[in-house]
Amino acid sequence: MHGSHETGSPYAPHTDDGRTAMLEAVGVETAADLFDIPAAVAFDDEFGIDARTERETRRLVRSVLERNDELTELLGRGHYGYYIPSLVDHLADRSEFLTSYTQYQPEVSQGFLQALFEYQSLLVELTGLEIANCSMYDAATALGEAATLADRVRDTSGHRVLVPDILREGRRSTLENYVAGTDLEVETYPTADGNADLEALEEIVDEETVMIYAENPTIRGTIEENLSAIGESAADAEALFVLGSDPVALSVLQRPADVGADVVIGDASVLGLPTSYGMGLGLFACRDDYLRQVPGRLVGASEDATDRRAFTLTLQTREQHIRRERATSNICTNQAWVALRTAMHAATLGPTGMVELANRGVRRADEVAQRLDDLEGVTAAVHDRHHLREFVAHVDQPAQEVADALEERGFAVHVVGEHELQLCVAGVTDEQLDAFVTAVSEVVR
Amino acid sequence: MHGSHETGSPYAPHTDDGRTAMLEAVGVETAADLFDIPAAVAFDDEFGIDARTERETRRLVRSVLERNDELTELLGRGHYGYYIPSLVDHLADRSEFLTSYTQYQPEVSQGFLQALFEYQSLLVELTGLEIANCSMYDAATALGEAATLADRVRDTSGHRVLVPDILREGRRSTLENYVAGTDLEVETYPTADGNADLEALEEIVDEETVMIYAENPTIRGTIEENLSAIGESAADAEALFVLGSDPVALSVLQRPADVGADVVIGDASVLGLPTSYGMGLGLFACRDDYLRQVPGRLVGASEDATDRRAFTLTLQTREQHIRRERATSNICTNQAWVALRTAMHAATLGPTGMVELANRGVRRADEVAQRLDDLEGVTAAVHDRHHLREFVAHVDQPAQEVADALEERGFAVHVVGEHELQLCVAGVTDEQLDAFVTAVSEVVR
Amino acid sequence: QYEPLLSEKDLTRVAIGDADAGEEGEATRVDSPLPDDLTRDSLELPELSEPELARHYTRLSQMIYGIDSGPYPLGSCTMKYNPKFTEDVAALPSAAVHPDRSERSIQGTLELLARLQDYLGRIGGMDAVTLQPPAGAAGEFVGIRVAAAYHEHNGEGHRDEVIIPESAHGTNFATAALGGYDVVSLPSNEEGRVELEALEAALSENTAALMLTNPNTLGLFERDIEEIAEMVHDVGGLLYYDGANLNALLGRARPGDMGFDVMHYNVHKTFATPHGGGGPGAGPVGVVEDLEPFLPAPRVREANGGDVDYELFDPDHTIGHVHGYQGNWLVLIKAFAYIARLGDDGLADASAKAVLNANYLASQLEYDVPYEPFHHEFVASAGEQDAADVAKRMLDYGVHPPTTKWPEIVPEALMTEPTEIESKETLDRLAAAFNAVAEEGDEVLEDAPDRTTARRIDQTSAARNPRLSWQALTDDE
Amino acid sequence: QYEPLLSEKDLTRVAIGDADAGEEGEATRVDSPLPDDLTRDSLELPELSEPELARHYTRLSQMIYGIDSGPYPLGSCTMKYNPKFTEDVAALPSAAVHPDRSERSIQGTLELLARLQDYLGRIGGMDAVTLQPPAGAAGEFVGIRVAAAYHEHNGEGHRDEVIIPESAHGTNFATAALGGYDVVSLPSNEEGRVELEALEAALSENTAALMLTNPNTLGLFERDIEEIAEMVHDVGGLLYYDGANLNALLGRARPGDMGFDVMHYNVHKTFATPHGGGGPGAGPVGVVEDLEPFLPAPRVREANGGDVDYELFDPDHTIGHVHGYQGNWLVLIKAFAYIARLGDDGLADASAKAVLNANYLASQLEYDVPYEPFHHEFVASAGEQDAADVAKRMLDYGVHPPTTKWPEIVPEALMTEPTEIESKETLDRLAAAFNAVAEEGDEVLEDAPDRTTARRIDQTSAARNPRLSWQALTDDE
Structure with missing residues (x-):
């Protein structure tokens, strides 16, 4: 009855015969007899959780998670979307x-x-x-x-x-x-x-x-x-x-x-x-x-x-x-x-790949900061410090307004001060970065 | 150099040292020397196919395949979207x-x-x-x-x-x-x-x-x-x-x-x-x-x-x-x-599940045919024959017009005659079938 | 068959390093756009190709016994089959969100968490649930910290003792200690349960909490639980439920109904998320209403109007974070999927069959099982045999052995929990392995295992001469 | 270790059947909404739970040597590493489309097919490509059918002979026969190549085609290919290229440039789609311009205006279908992904290293390699030893043996193709296995293998007393 399983755990393999033989060996009529729970604390209600088929459960989870917006994340601060082989x-x-x-x-x-x-x-x-x-x-x-x-x-x-x-x-x-x-x-x-x-x-x-x-x-x-x-x-x-x-x-x-x-x-x-x-x-x-x-x-x-x-x-x-x-x-x-x-991920990169991944984080942070700094209304103070993967940019407008506007355009960024955004380039593709710079230019305009 | 692999096959594990030792053992300077191809038929051009990283390749294939429309398929005729565990x-x-x-x-x-x-x-x-x-x-x-x-x-x-x-x-x-x-x-x-x-x-x-x-x-x-x-x-x-x-x-x-x-x-x-x-x-x-x-x-x-x-x-x-x-x-x-x-799929279903899957194909074809037959402008002649999974319905409008209109609403169906559609219920969820019947009712109205 | 270390596979390529490393192979310099004084000189790691790595990890996987290899009756570990589909839902691209995303952009994540909180609350009979703790021990820690905050809030910060039965999981003791409490250890009575008189003696105005597993580690239900709860509450203490054994009770009894104030759930046990060779798990914590204000921040709830359906908030007297963010999200998705798949009937059936399986297996063993009536697990005694040796020998019969030598209340304990996923046929095979070993002599047992990839491993040598990295091996050899 | 059949695992549940089957276990009736006279009475199949099935198939997988297990040097089989990511792209939900969808709704599928056709055309030097053939032999069949249609179209339907070198793949012969042709077998010359005089003798006005592999099955390039092409064309025949050995030539030579009129590609060899234990593969066919009108229907092309970018069409003189639809679509996706990943450089490098690996491996062997200079594969001779026994014995050394006993031109042939995916270290290990076996006596070889899951299997018994299903076993035992 597993294929069209309707009640009970789909992950318990018991056959009727098997269960009967086991109950007999143990000497009880039903599995319920094996529970030694005082009536006063026994639970005789229901949780009210419906059982679902595997397919329905997958659809349920998918439909719930689809409520998450698809955003390009420039959030960083310890969590990066590096490509995983x-x-x-x-x-x-x-x-x-x-x-x-x-x-x-x-x-x-x-x-x-x-x-x-x-x-x-x-x-x-x-x-x-x-x-x-x-x-x-x-x-x-x-x-x-x-x-x-x-x-x-x-x-x-x-x-x-x-x-x-x-x-x-x-x-x-x-x-x-x-x-x-x-x-x-x-x-x-x-x-x-x-x-x-x-x-x-x-x-x-x-x-x-x-x-x-x-x-x-x-x-x-x-x-x-x-x-x-x-x-x-x-x-x-x-x-x-x-x-x-x-x-x-x-x-x-x-x-x-x-x-x-x-x-x-x-x-x-x-x-x-x-x-x-x-x-x-x-x-x-x-x-x-x-x-x-x-x-x-x-x-x-x-x-x-x-x-x-x-x-x-x-x-x-x-x-x-x-x-x-x-x-x-x-x-x-x-x-x-x-x-x-x-x-495993480190092994697939190897030392060369790991060094290159880090170096890209330096170069691209630099590069994107420079491009943003070139925009009117944005100052990316990238030259006083060395950066890896991410940097803070000053925006003339209130940072939260800019962040909200960017989110509407499909980009998630951090607000780290009234006029400060933090931006991370790791895991983001070149095309996405281009689109991001364009979006910022539209928002701060 | 595998992590940041830029040329050559990413699936060949050769180190520089290894390759050198191998060439030496074989007694040639480069692997090219091992090819015994007359100059007249040798290829010295390029295919013009760019190499890509794994990530880029995945994006390429995904972006191409995303050009396929997402349709609920009621097409059948030997190919069914049965849920695969x-x-x-x-x-x-x-x-x-x-x-x-x-x-x-x-x-x-x-x-x-x-x-x-x-x-x-x-x-x-x-x-x-x-x-x-x-x-x-x-x-x-x-x-x-x-x-x-x-x-x-x-x-x-x-x-x-x-x-x-x-x-x-x-x-x-x-x-x-x-x-x-x-x-x-x-x-x-x-x-x-x-x-x-x-x-x-x-x-x-x-x-x-x-x-x-x-x-x-x-x-x-x-x-x-x-x-x-x-x-x-x-x-x-x-x-x-x-x-x-x-x-x-x-x-x-x-x-x-x-x-x-x-x-x-x-x-x-x-x-x-x-x-x-x-x-x-x-x-x-x-x-x-x-x-x-x-x-x-x-x-x-x-x-x-x-x-x-x-x-x-x-x-x-x-x-x-x-x-x-x-x-x-x-x-x-x-x-x-x-x-x-x-x-494997048959084993997960078991005989009970296989019989039930087939029976559902009988019952649901019947049911959906009945619901369509109830619509003005559709005749689903389901009572003269027994059906499994699919059936033919007569539509008063030209069938191709109906099919096109349904496709716009997200449903793929067969045109099998000037006024005949073939419709398959297998692999389609109840919710999708409900939406389909609604779509048909709108289209034939 | 032996598999070389990655570092040994790459003999000619061991180093990305400075020029000096040349003698060891090809040295790869760490060149960086950063100034030299801010960077390292070299990085010595193996450089291998994808086919080599695929074979390496394939081979390693072949030297591991997993739940798909056969029965895995580790007591208190609840080694269930991990449904494959839960991996698929956790791998959905829509699940991959950054922890600092705006609430409005992750309504799906928040909804799933809220729904899982609701599920767990119903299952445990608890009023509020936090999903933040990334493992069972972390859940215990939340419980202890919540208790501390609660007492502190009520002006009872002097309470500095946590009472724990002798037979409890080791984490209980360690967690109480981590929370700064003195541990008061509670002996069992002859029946293997809490000795009420001893409890009476242990309780005082200094009692912050009693930590209890029910059924306990012998698989026995603490029949006096109502009285225990009353006693603890009478002195102003809280009652903590260690959820490791919850698979015994689904749909039959709920910690909340027994008088527990706070509990954790081990989703990697009860709700079939994979153990992963030692994690990640998740240890959500449920509490009664009075304790809700102390739960970790932030929490998820349905929003009351506004432009989002679900929102995060900080409870009024929150203890703050016990994890950088919201715990093991990918694990929580799997737990949600498992519960949603089984529903009421499936969960109750799982417990019923888990208990039946334990009882049937015990009935087939030649080893003595001193304490009963047990539920989802039992503790047999290896008697004159060494329980650890028995376990090693069972490996030779192609099954995984039970947990051994614990709880100490049973001499040479074989703590056995088959869970509901085994058929009668598999249990018979497992019983046959137990019984075969029961007949064998010490010499055989001490030499075991002799049919496994690795033979008996020298623990003493490992500890006396710790070699914790391949670098240490190289130095050593 | 032995794994029971599914039917044996389910002793108590073997039957879904009519009431009569009761004695064998619980019988499940086939009840159906259909009338009884249109339905069967019973269905006797195993009924097992997911955990039991997971263990069954896990165990089965453990009794299989795959490419991730170690070297797999089967000559003419091109056992490459199968990149994992190609599985991911083939599993994209957007790839799951019904074959009868409207063109406009599957532009993505059509684009991918069109681009793969273009890639393959460039790689083979061919003007047009069909992707329909689901395997290499099916590709050959398309070639033969296209040749037939071409000759027929030109009023030369009398041509009834296909010439095939003795050392060719067995499929060539079988395909020509399936196409209704008489096979004219062509001996090799002393150098292991096509004997031009014999070819001259074989060619006639009845010649429909010559089927050739280049490099041939000895790994030797047919240096006279231009002359061969001219000779075949002079009598009005077509030259067919068997693509099984294309991995030798990528970026170095193209069948189209050598004068071949039609060829197939084995994407499960050259382009690393997985062999799957014997398929699915794909055998696209490329042709020169003159043959394009005869290719199977439908084909894909860029649309010339209109509301779609890509469209299907039937070539003017199409031979029709050789598969119900468009072949093994999921395999074609993987081939496309592989080619797009490697690009020009990667493909050329793969061939260069495949040839280097074959030559290096041969240089390390004690077995004689009579014919050279070979490319991606070589045929060693086991000499006094039985090549099949050598193969069995190599299994004991933990490696997969080469193809044996073929081509027959080399006595006790060991046809060996390591491909580019092996490192020097692995080739050394493989050579050591060859050489160890070379030293061993007949008794050891005849008893081999003795370290594998199953020992030497009795082929004669299997064929004399065919037991092709578990039903037959039950009857038998």
Whole structure:
């Protein structure tokens, strides 16, 4: 009755005969007899959710999602529509990858473990740090975990966590929740056009500081030019220097290890996922000093009984299922499959492709900023800073009006100030950019 | 350089070092030196085809295909938009199925061979005949192959192949090409509303007749009511009775073996493929008398060296790669992967689902015909015949005008006479049918 | 068969690097339009072609046991079949939207979220639901933070204890700790349920919450749940429901009706979104009305007039974000599709068959199952055998073993949850594997597995000498 | 590991049938709104759930060697990597159109076909192309039918012979016979090419056509092609190009420039559409201007004004249909995408590397390669060994063997075509497998394979006692 299935779960294979035999073996009349639920708390109503055929369900979801407008997104700020090679979907969707559980039985999970090991290796190369875990949820939660790591490993009795004053709300707020159970307090340091105000920062840092967080590129798409100095400040205060970045940026920007970063966090799914309403992949790498304190799962190489190389989850004594309330994090289910996709996407690009993708982000941001700057009513201050992928433009009109008008023309942009728009070129085609520049010229005219 | 690949094949993995080493081993300077082509016939021009990135290529194809109008198709006549369960795409697209070659090395092809064996078994059950091959190209070529089979196995010296006078052009013409190399001649017998005019047919059949072809359902969607009689006519003339049908129809209609069919042909991809501009899957089943004469590949069960059941292509001495000009057909590459999809689709439906799918085709054709018949200006003569999936309706206005007007409203229908439309309900949702009836009511008003 | 690492496949092309890396192969410089002092010098990663990568990942996939490989009876993990069509809907281009889009341009996304919130509320008997938590543990964290905010708001910020039964999931303890709470551990009674006297002793004016799974990890329904709820509420505490075992109860009982104040749902368990080798999942949280103002921001709701149908808003006393945006959107789509496909009947049927399957499988085993009546899962005891060894040996029979050595209340625990997706025939095959192993001796078990791609893997070596990247391997070898 | 048949998986549910089938399990009657005398009574097929089917087909797929499994050097088969993205474009909803749609409503489909015709014409040096033939052999059939129609049209219907070299693909012979022609077989000369004197002898006023592969099945370019063309044309015959080996020549030579009048293209070889376990393929046919009027109907062309850009038309002297509609449309989309992706440079590079790979691989083999200089493929001789046994043994080394025992001009032929998609490392691995087998004795070879899922399969038993369906198995066992 599966083909024309009308009631019951379409994913339960029970035949009438099978069910009867099973009930007999168990010694009950119906499955309902197996439920040991006191009448007072039993549910005898309905949810009121209609069952649908597979086709109807697909139509339902499609019809709901079609209410989303088709817009060319120039939004950026951590989420980019980089083209994902078809290979990634086809291979990552193989059900062995998609449907397997966490690799608690490594002997039948070697393929996933190896892919995660390769993901870790990718991040080790990108960051220059010795350890990368095999994922956190997203950049915000990775930042939170970095702070609790700082709390665990701090040498001082301090409590100050310094973050840039323009840290995006979701990260800041998530961080606050993660440190709510500690003595840490989140404070901000000033920035200018995204970049740290180094002097002000150096003044703020003191021995109470346990962690300094900076981003490169910054949320405004600028390249942070004082990373080494920030790193030194942190080192001087014996605070952790936590750097936020992403795999594409890390392909060309200064290697975190070279500027004194102790931890790198970020959203690694800029490779591997389309823009997915904020779904991400928390990148988390750190120095090997923190080996026993790092949150999240780690895949390590080992040997099997025949002395061949084999992979396994390792150092699990840090984790909640063993260490319970003394675990380094409460994380269990993470973003393994996204990490697989990110590793695949990076592998299809190769180092040449990754560098080129980042470089295109520099060149095209420059180019588009220049074209906008040429328009009456727009000033794209692109020459004072270096940019990757995105930049802020000043518009004479109220920015929200411009953004609304652009949205009507099919383009989504950020309003980041009364007269400031932020614009991102990554993932957008040349044709779309041409159309965008035209649209801006019409709107600001 | 693969990520940012700009020239050369993106699917050739050669490194500079590798290529150099290979050239050295072969003893030439460049690969060009390996071509042994006389200068006079060498090509030193360009094709003028631009290379594109994967993303650009996808955009190109998408933009071209988007020029196809989105229409609700009520066209039928052998091609139906039955919903294909998602499982079919996901499993058939596994690259082991999709990218493997014909199973000439059965030891590493057991999975595909078994799937084809199961496909053959499906057709054996549906037709009641003992043999089904593992595919021809489509119904038209299967009909051609049936005629050459008739030519090979005929007892008489006859040359007449009888087909219905309303046989669709593509089938008729393909048949003509297939028999062009034989003495056979294609003649027609009269039909009424799709069904064979039995009296007329019986008069036409003589000892020169080597094959009679009939369809059930007929091209007009009617159920052929005289199959047994046609079968008897054929048997009396010692001619082959070849029946055209499809897996959904065969789920409920008279079993071909029971009405004396010697061969069943048809398009099996009514399950497994969406409407694909005529791409199909030639169903070919026959009585086991023709075992040594059947065209196409056959999968058989056998045993391996450990006596375990195993599958293999068998009776290959019928085939072109061994028998050459004495082969039973010139077919080599067939439609194996489509057969896999058809078998999968049928398996997801199960017998209950297949019967229900066919029954829905009866009920809904009836229902929609009734609703149209209720409209002023439309006569859907549904009560004189039984219909499966489709029916012919008379419109008072010129049929082409009605069809054009319907197309403007988003519906594609057949014009089969000056005042006749043919309409198919299969694969169309209830909501679409409602909208269609409304559209017709507007157009004929 | 061994598959080389990507870095090993590309022996001649390991490096994109500076000139110095020349000896290792062809070095690719990192040239950039940016000034040199802002960029790195080299990038050493494998450079492989598409055919090579396709083969690499195909081969890796072949070394993984997934739900389409066979039974996967991991207790508390609810390894259901993942319907293929849910992948299709999550892959719709219209689902790919940036998190910072304007509300009016993503009405489809907001509608789907609102409808899923509604579905989950009905299923759990909860008044309000947030979809933000990206996993079960994150859901627990929301629960704990909401409880903290609630108590704080009521001037009861002094409450610093969370009570958790001994047999609870490890995440409960870790989450409470992450939230800054002291954990008070609660022993089980002889029947495997909460000991009411112990609970009485544990409860106090410092109790922030009791975290409970029901059915518990032994598969037993906490029959005293009404009393438990009353006791917790009497001291002013909140009752938290860990949704890991919700697949036992669909359509039969709802946490909200049992007196729970806050709960999470594991959509990758109960609602069949794929586990993905360890995520992404999603851990929506439902709460009773009183707790709604504390839920994470932003939330989705139907708009009250205006030019949009659905809108985002910040609850009055929100705890803020627990994720940068709105959690694992693509996973939530799949969960919505699953629920919409099954409906009332399908969901209730899934639970009924999950419970039947667990009971039937247990009835066929030679291993002892000390606690009953269990629901969707049971915990057998390997007795004199080592449960971990039993699991390794089961691999040799071509099935996936159960969760082992936990909960500790059962010696050498084999925690088994077949879910509703297995037929009697598959359960018989699984039982045969269990029973075959039950007859085998220690030597066989300790050597197991011997029919898998990799043989028994040395965990000690992995931990003592951590090699966490191919760079570490190169250094090491 | 053995996988049961679907019918065996469903032991309790084998039948949808009439009441009599009761003893075999639950019988499902075929009830229908149609009168009983027009319907069947029962339908006996397996009834399985989605999870069971997902596992069945997953397991089956695991027992298949595909191009993503490793090297696949089947001579004359051109087993290229199939780019994944071409599946995506063929799966676009806009590609799913009914064959009877109005021209104006499928301008996208017609445009794609017109552009593919244009591409193929340029690549082959042909004036007109039909895309209708659904496979290579069907393309040959079009060629033969076009030749027949052409001769008929010119009052030369008496021509009843087609000349084919001994070493040609089997389809050539079978196709000529299907077209009603007598086959005149042509021996090779010592160099492995067409013997001009023999050709001279074979040619006559009865010659309809010569069918030729170039490079031929030994991988050798027919250096005398200009002379051959002249000889054939001199007697009024046509020259047919079998496109199976076109991957040797892309951008280096074109059949049209060599004097061929008609040719087919195997898009599932040269243009990387997947082989699908034996199809679907596509065998477009290109012709010189004189033959265009005879091509199958309907054809696609740019419209000359009017309200559509592209239109269908029937050539003046068309042979009619060779397929019910327009062939394997979904395959043609993939071929178009492949060509558009690679462009001039990519296509030429593919051939260059295919030829380099063949030559490099041959240089590493211990087996003798008697004929050269070969291009994209070569035929080695297994010498004293049985070539079929060599192939079976190679399976044990985890690679796919070459085509064997053909062409017969080479004793114990190992016809090998690695294509451009293999790296030096993979070719080295493949060569190592060849060479390992070359060292092995007959006993080992005859027992091979012994490391595969199935061991050597008994062909004789399969043919002597044909069991072609599960129904036959049931009867049999």
